Amino acid sequence: MEAAERFVEKDYRDLIQTAHQQLGGPIVLVRDNSNTHLTAGMRRCITESDWLTVYQLPPYAPxxxxxxxxxxxxxxxxxxxxxxxxxxxxxxxxxxxxxxxxxxxxxxxxxxxxxxxxx
Known part of the structure; x- marks a missing residue:
């Protein structure tokens, strides 16, 4: 993937919100420690969404x-x-x-x- 094609914070937020709207129910998200996943905006999105449950993977878990x-x-x-x-x-x-x-x-x-x- 080229840099211009990579997901950014807004893309992840939009994807999660669209999935919620299309599925019409709660979402369980398992995420890794990508910088994009750990931004203040993503944290805000998670805390503001009562329909979203997030499990954070440990930094390194062989x-x-x-x-x-x-x-x-x-x-x-x-x-x-x-x-x-x-x-x-x-x-x-x-x-x-x-x-x-x-x-x-x-x-x-x-x-x-x-x-x-x-x-």
Whole structure:
């Protein structure tokens, strides 16, 4: 997405309000810690809407996302200290890293153990 196409605070507020109007009922929103989600305007929108329930995800919760451990390994091995020419270059590096990782059962088991899986 280009910068001009990104959602800003007003876009999120409008989306939530439109969903409420179209669905005609309460909305439950689970949000991450994007700067756009944490603005004063969004906080105001939440407190002023009795039909909106918001659950805030913790800043980093690998136990809620099993893929987080794998991405952590890739960040430390495949993408660290790298400058990518473009998206295709990044995708190629990530595929290479994932290919190497698929043969490292010990590392994969460690990622699953980190989320409480006794595999």
């Amino acid at each position: 136990d809620l996302n099993p893929v987080g451990g794998i991405w952590s390994v890739l960040r430390r091995t495949t993408t660290t200290n790298c400058a990518f020419v473009g998206p295709d270059d990044l995708i190629t590096a990530l595929r290479r890293g994932l290919r190497r990782l698929q043969y490292r059962h010990d590392v994969l088991a460690g990622c699953l153990t980190g989320i409480g899986c006794a595999c």
